[in-house]
Amino acid sequence: xxxxxxxxxxxxxxxxxxxxxxxxxxxxxxxxxxxxxxxxxxxxxxxxxxxxxxxxxxxxxxxxxxxxxxxxxxxxxxxxxxxxxxxxxxxxxxxxxxxxxxxxxxxxxxxxxxxxxxxxxxxxxxxxxxxxxxxxxxxxxxxxxxxxxxxxxxxxxxxxxxxxxxxxxxxxxxxxxxxxxxxxxxxxxxxxxxxxxxxxxxxxxxxxxxxxxxxxxxxxxxxxxxxxxxxxxxxxxxxxxxxxxxxxxxxxxxxxxxxxxxxxxxxxxxxxxxxxxxxxxxxxxxxxxxxxxxxxxxxxxxxxxxxxxxxxxxxxxxxxxxxxxxxxxxxxxxxxxxxxxxxxxxxxxxxxxxxxxxxxxxxxxxxxxxxxxxxxxxxxxxxxxxxxxxxxxxxxxxxxxxxxxxxxx
Amino acid sequence: xxxxxxxxxxxxxxxxxxxxxxxxxxxxxxxxxxxxxxxxxxxxxxxxxxxxxxxxxxxxxxxxxxxxxxxxxxxxxxxxxxxxxxxxxxxxxxxxxxxxxxxxxxxxxxxxxxxxxxxxxxxxxxxxxxxxxxxxxxxxxxxxxxxxxxxxxxxxxxxxxxxxxxxxxxxxxxxxxxxxxxxxxxxxxxxxxxxxxxxxxxxxxxxxxxxxxxxxxxxxxxxxxxxx
Numbered sequence: 001x002x003x004x005x006x007x008x009x010x011x012x013x014x015x016x017x018x019x020x021x022x023x024x025x026x027x028x029x030x031x032x033x034x035x036x037x038x039x040x041x042x043x044x045x046x047x048x049x050x051x052x053x054x055x056x057x058x059x060x061x062x063x064x065x066x067x068x069x070x071x072x073x074x075x076x077x078x079x080x081x082x083x084x085x086x087x088x089x090x091x092x093x094x095x096x097x098x099x100x101x102x103x104x105x106x107x108x109x110x111x112x113x114x115x116x117x118x119x120x121x122x123x124x125x126x127x128x129x130x131x132x133x134x135x136x137x138x139x140x141x142x143x144x145x146x147x148x149x150x151x152x153x154x155x156x157x158x159x160x161x162x163x164x165x166x167x168x169x170x171x172x173x174x175x176x177x178x179x180x181x182x183x184x185x186x187x188x189x190x191x192x193x194x195x196x197x198x199x200x201x202x203x204x205x206x207x208x209x210x211x212x213x214x215x216x217x218x219x220x221x222x223x224x225x226x227x228x229x230x231x232x233x234x235x236x237x238x239x240x241x242x243x244x245x246x247x248x249x250x251x252x253x254x255x256x257x258x259x260x261x262x263x264x265x266x267x268x269x270x271x272x273x274x275x276x277x278x279x280x281x282x283x284x285x286x287x288x289x290x291x292x293x294x295x296x297x298x299x300x301x302x303x304x305x306x307x308x309x310x311x312x313x314x315x316x317x318x319x320x321x322x323x324x325x326x327x328x329x330x331x332x333x334x335x336x337x338x339x340x341x342x343x344x345x346x347x348x349x350x351x352x353x354x355x356x357x358x359x360x361x362x363x364x365x366x367x368x369x370x371x372x373x374x375x376x377x378x379x380x381x382x383x384x385x386x387x388x389x390x391x392x393x394x395x396x397x398x399x400x401x402x403x404x405x406x407x408x409x
Numbered sequence: 410x411x412x413x414x415x416x417x418x419x420x421x422x423x424x425x426x427x428x429x430x431x432x433x434x435x436x437x438x439x440x441x442x443x444x445x446x447x448x449x450x451x452x453x454x455x456x457x458x459x460x461x462x463x464x465x466x467x468x469x470x471x472x473x474x475x476x477x478x479x480x481x482x483x484x485x486x487x488x489x490x491x492x493x494x495x496x497x498x499x500x501x502x503x504x505x506x507x508x509x510x511x512x513x514x515x516x517x518x519x520x521x522x523x524x525x526x527x528x529x530x531x532x533x534x535x536x537x538x539x540x541x542x543x544x545x546x547x548x549x550x551x552x553x554x555x556x557x558x559x560x561x562x563x564x565x566x567x568x569x570x571x572x573x574x575x576x577x578x579x580x581x582x583x584x585x586x587x588x589x590x591x592x593x594x595x596x597x598x599x600x601x602x603x604x605x606x607x608x609x610x611x612x613x614x615x616x617x618x619x620x621x622x623x624x625x626x627x628x629x630x631x632x633x634x635x636x637x
Contacts, residue, residue: 020504020511031511033504068510073462073469073530078507098507107461117506125506132498162460164451219490219634268495269636311494362497408501 020409028069036063037130037406046376046398047389049146050087050191053400059087060404062128064097076102082128087389089146091186097128098153108161115155119175119211120226121262121277124151129408134306134314134357136367136404141300141322141349142262142279144383146188151228151260154179154207171215178208181230190234192382197239198251205232205255220268230258241335256293257284271308277301283381292330296381299323312359320351326380336380345396348375349383364407371400434537434564435483437547438522442529443468447550447559453488456532458499459509472512473524473533480518484534487565490634537562548619558587558627559619566612568633569604577602578635581609585627591618605633 021032039060043053051057061084068078079099084090100114117125126132127143137145156179163172182204183189190200213224231254238251259282266275281298299322306316323342342348355369376394377383385394437448445464448456455461457472464470475481477493485493503509515521518535525531526543535541548559572578581601586594593614598606609631 031504033511035505064505066505066507068504068507070510076507076510080505080507100507102508104462107455126502129502129505132502162455219636268491308494408505 025069028071030067030069032065032067033409034063034065035129035131035406035408037061037404039136039402039404041400041402043398043400045395046385048398048400049384050089050188050386050389052087052389057087059085061085062090064128066097074104076104078102084128086145088191088386089186089188090184093184093186095184106161108163110160112158112160113156115153116158116177116179117153118151118177118181118207118209118228119158119160120151120209120228120260121211121279122224122264122266122275127152130367130404131365131406131408134316134367135304135318135353135355136369136402137353137371139277139300139302139304139318139320139353140351140384141302141320142277144188146191146382146384149183149187150181150189154181156180168217170217173213173215174210176210178206180204181207181232183234188382190236191388192379192386193234193236193238193251195387196241197244197248198236199238199248200234200236200251202236203232203234205230207231209260220266222264222266224264226260226262226264228260230260231255232258241332252289253285253287254290255284256286257282273306274304276303281381287330287332292328292332294332294380295327295329297325298381298383314357314359316355316357318353320349320353322349322351322375322377322383323347324377324379324381324383328380339380345375345394346378349377349385350374363409364405366405367403369402369404371398371402373398373400434562435480435487435534436537436541436562437532437534437549438525438541438544439470439533439547440525440527440529440531441545443470443532443545443547445547446545447548448532449550450488453549454490457489457496457512459503459512469530470532471528471530473521473528473531474512474514475518475521475534476514476516478517480521480534480536480539483536483565558591558621558625560616561591561619562615562617564612564615566605566608566631566633569608572602572604572633573635576635577605578633579605581606581631581633583609583613583629583631585613585616585629587618587621587625587627589621591620593617599628602633 023030040058041051041053042056047053051059064080064082066078066080070076080097081094082097083092083094085092096115098115098117100112100116102112104110119125123138123143127138130136158175158177160175165172185200190203193200207228207230209228211226213222215222233254235252237248240246240249262277262279264277278301283296285294287294302318302320304318306314308314324347325340325342327338328336339347352372355367357365357367359365374397376385378385378394444466445468456470462469489496500511504511515524518539521533521535522541522544525533548561579601582599584597584599588594593616596610596613
């Protein structure tokens, strides 16, 4: 129903010029902006992203609305609500996407406090905003849409700024942050644990990190690096893996060492934009109260190019490379063997993508995208393919047609 | 035989038109609350990218854009180095992550002047030919320019199409002699591609500086970026 409502809004949007709203409150301007998108995915094999895509699925809707105002020359406040449904994920449970106060002392030093989008690589904080780029889906090796909640925001504070380097060496922008991350129980990893009979009731913990990016003197050339450390705990119940007939037992997993390193570069020349990123996620978890340990090494990288043919038309392509290994020790190793061969389809996902984007007007776009995937990287940390929606088992290759339309104002 | 002559004449006219075509020149304007009289290109870029909301003298500034049109195009080319689509995408990323607001966008130079005149801290741009009555005109302080002189009118040099197509660019360095009245008396090429140098000299000769007590000599660097 929401998809249909969205379509109506879009069809109306062609005739009605959507506009950001502005009004005065206590003599200060308040801006209101919003966005919404609707996607459709069809795959030849394997159901993808928790949707029934082999039959064609439009269970992919999201929307957000924000308000912000400059209270003083240096102080900004604002908040954004966000809601999504992606197959079995999100399920239209609304969330506070960000809500913070931002005080900028100088261009080289500012503070943000509240719920803040996490700066990680080129696109982590803007990954929901597909109207900013030609692709319907970001490279899933680095920005898995099903695991969005794992990195999207933290409740805490940032320090940030931009420093001009002398002798025309460009600018350095930095962000450092610390806070509490709280994953939705309707996100990818809790859903994945459901395939083992797990039911997660809470998932989150401390996260802190930093991002440093260098705007080189050569115009539109950027290099950067990000690092996040996490101390995450999840709790709930699970089927006893050693005695499945014994019923549910308390389940807990906690970070022993969780970190992510990301390196990236971006270059724009005329109508061509090229970017590339590498992410390594080291995930060392203690399971079932420390009786077992899992050490997953998740690596992803991509190279992407996009070209603007005209004001209304963009085309793009990327190659996305994902691998995962997992070493299990302790009692669970008898039930779940280690997986270290990234040549197996279960331990990788290589995705070749082509896309085209048409801007029907300034506020409304339509995208058509083809994905040609080898591998399904199904565990022990998910990457788009889940056993619950593929009960017949996985096939090694998946081709996908993605059509997405979105509005923003 | 008539056809080639007509074609040649047509091509000649087109070349003449191209030679006479001149990009719109823009000037920076600000509300009277802005204390500064000068602004550097780097500051302009940072202010309009919302990385900076005050100038070196502490004046609060708020960027204002035109929605489209020749002044807007010229401003983007001269100071921002990005297309309107890229700039809008940049602003949307700020707006939807909460890191900045969308600048006010206006329809014309006249609207821009009126808005800047009545809005504290507003900074915008208009065509160099448009009257800036009621607002302050900011001089753009380029690197290498004499600190004593204020540039009022800057004409951008033409980039010869053949050189652009061949990816021949670089920076041209000029020594400029400015009269006390502010006119350019002499321009000498110090370095850079000679063809680009000719184009740069032709433009710089039309620059106008603010009057001063005496004649001054300044060194000016003009980049020719093959990507734009």
